Amino acid sequence: MSKHPVPDAAQVKDLLGFLFDGIAVKAAPKLDISPNSGNFLAVYVADDGAPVALAACNMGFAANAGAALSMLPPNAAKDAVKSKLLTPAMNDNLREVMNICSRLMMRDGSGHLRLDQVFQSKSLPAAAAAMASAATGRADFEVTLGKYGAGALSLLTV
Amino acid sequence: MIVDDSLAMRMIVRKTLRLAGFDGHEFSEAEDGAKALAAITVAPPDLVLSDWNMPNMTGIELLENLTKAGLKVKFGFVTTEATAEMRSRAASAGARFLISKPFTAESFKEALEPHLK
Numbered sequence: 001m002s003k004h005p006v007p008d009a010a011q012v013k014d015l016l017g018f019l020f021d022g023i024a025v026k027a028a029p030k031l032d033i034s035p036n037s038g039n040f041l042a043v044y045v046a047d048d049g050a051p052v053a054l055a056a057c058n059m060g061f062a063a064n065a066g067a068a069l070s071m072l073p074p075n076a077a078k079d080a081v082k083s084k085l086l087t088p089a090m091n092d093n094l095r096e097v098m099n100i101c102s103r104l105m106m107r108d109g110s111g112h113l114r115l116d117q118v119f120q121s122k123s124l125p126a127a128a129a130a131m132a133s134a135a136t137g138r139a140d141f142e143v144t145l146g147k148y149g150a151g152a153l154s155l156l157t158v
Numbered sequence: 159m160i161v162d163d164s165l166a167m168r169m170i171v172r173k174t175l176r177l178a179g180f181d182g183h184e185f186s187e188a189e190d191g192a193k194a195l196a197a198i199t200v201a202p203p204d205l206v207l208s209d210w211n212m213p214n215m216t217g218i219e220l221l222e223n224l225t226k227a228g229l230k231v232k233f234g235f236v237t238t239e240a241t242a243e244m245r246s247r248a249a250s251a252g253a254r255f256l257i258s259k260p261f262t263a264e265s266f267k268e269a270l271e272p273h274l275k
Contacts (some may be wrong), residue, residue, distance in 0.1 A: 017173070018169065019166055069165065069169075070165075093165070093166075096164055096165055097166060099164060099166065100164075100167070100261055103238070112239060
């Protein structure tokens, strides 16, 4: 049993709905979080600094959320997906969104966790990679942000 | 005025205020205590809703600086984690309330309603 809970689609929609209009969330197949996937991984640590949770997303979610938070045009997100490169503003916004996602993995009685860093998959530190392998809780979602489109978001906890 | 270094948190607080029925008010924002202090000195808001941990000037430092400057502004904290020590320090410094978990429209309404007419 995971010490930190993973949310269901309704809980993800409720929280991210505070940030994004026209959001839809549904369960999705497992997102590839291997080093060569090119996906983004946010590492959450407990108060003692040990990694206890991860949020993973693909370029689609990263670009859409990164653009939508500052209301950048949807084409900016599409350009980022095409070039596989987030702008500095999108990077900052992705960190903001991942920081908020920490609340999805805390409940009354579960330990406190906080966002440490956001990495691209190939740069994930060994301790966080080991945590990902040992994760006992996992939920994968397709998140559609209105006119920006769909992306993948996964949450893993120990 | 909403004071928080996270844009996403400011958006969440603003939306929660609307859900709690405070949509008749105008909201301003500042991204740290120092910027809030500068803005409040020029135009004091009805109420300041501040995060605790922020770069440049924390929320409690902001409150203490407002008091030192003789600026009497209604002040409350919204923070994800709140220890007994934080609550005690906030109350001693003159904070009207400290909202932690649960972070809902109901908890906002209960905390703010006595201070916003």
